[in-house]
Amino acid sequence: MSNKQRSWLVVPANKPDAVAQAAKSGADVVVLDLVEFIRDAHKPAARANIRAAIDAVRAGGAQAYAQIDPQQHEADLHACVWPGLSGVVVSRAETTTQMSAIDKHLFLLEKERGIPADTIGMVLALETARGNQDAYAIATASPRVRALTLGRADLVMDLRPEPSGEIHQMPYLMERLIIIARAIGATPLGAWWRAPDRGLLSTAENTLQAAKRGRAVGFKGALCLRAEQVAPLNKMYA
């Protein structure tokens, strides 16, 4: 298995077929989502499916991450921290208290489940205004933080395209995130999406352009939602 992390394909954890396809997509990382694409009614099934999904992802040659909800971190971590998991993406990361609690819970679960200490890393998705405002404090709240990303901030913060095609506020937020990530030794993940790209969704061609611009401003890999976005990310973030 490669340790590259150019492309991070997010896939709903409650859909075994989608997970199996993602595993074979060529993505360096498959992010098993428990938050963005899972309705409350489907959460128990998604959590129950995660352990098998981790194995499926690894069998396909990709690294396995899980996307967790900091508001429900105990249940999400309990479901996903198993041998084979490389880390967690913390959706809508907002407070240092959340980060410390997640860190502590990871420590306990690693110990309980025979995983070497500090194996599980954290990727913070700064998707809210509060999370971005306090990014530096949040990102330094746990030594496990390995990467920062804006995730789907355009949707969560309701930032829409300007006449220029830039998504409102995004040039500022990207640059701010990259500076903070570099300052603390974490990896900035993302791409310079422009209209009509939306919430990490884009065509293969537009993903290529977004990654080309993203690489130029300092991103080192990006999250995406469709298998066809993986190849352009792997190419541009090579």
Place this chain on the structure above:
Amino acid sequence: MTYQTKQKVRRSGLTMPIVTPRFVDQAWRRGCDFVTLDLEDSVPQDRKAYARTLVKESIPKITRAGTEAFVRINHEHMAADTEAAVWPGLTRIKYPKTETADEVRALDALISKYEKERGIAPGTVEIDVGIETAVGVTNVYDIAAASPRIKEFGATNGGYDMSRDLGVEMFVPFDQFVYLRGEANLAARALGLGVRAAPFIANTTGSVSDGNRALRLAEAARACGLRVGGGGLNPAVVESHNVGYTPSGEDVSDALWVLEQFERLQETDEPWLEVEGRVIDRYEAERARGTLAWADVCAERNREKTEAVAKVKAQIQAQEQAQQ
């Protein structure tokens, strides 16, 4: 009459020198959501004291037909101007060139004092801080968080004072204020305040009376989900701002369509649907609901203003007839 619409609607406004009676007396006819009576840049130094004596009587002239009355004070005469400005009917003080949170707290305390002394419900008068200097940008979050009277916050295109303080040229065809706007607008969002922002559209002429350009800007802001107008200097931009910030009929029917599609999505277990090349998901549904709610509030505000103006006109007519 005073403002009735529950949610504040500040799409359009005019800033005018309080010492020019022909502007102040006619302001209620302009269709503005708000009028800012200026004690600052448009009033010469030797008329500042006189200008202060006009505020109390000018406020009812502005509010008589449903327009909100704001006053812009001088940074360097905060105490005297605030004493002159806080009277019944006033809903906001604009405090220019704000640089520190302490200044805002001092202003807040003064307003509280005069609200109490003059029988105004506590918290009625908002503070609108202007970030117009480099020091202000440096302290932007602390300033925005300094008083619960701050309800709307942000930065648009820099403006004259900011440009002078930073030594940048105005009216160039590229965006010089990415960082300034980003800092101010992120602070506003993090604090849950109304966001006063604007997408970048080059203005290389410096015109303040171009109604078409004002409409384009307001429409672009609306397309970005922005709802707070900064006002203008020329009556020619008022209607453009009223229209530009209000959802169009097309926006409303599109929002209804999105919600119909979202109903369909709810019947599946898919996280999103693609319909006619568009993604339908909970974020789109939320935007659509927001558009419909904002359209309702704008319609209510328009109705309120129209009725108030008609009433004042009828009163004036009756007075004229009585005199004849």
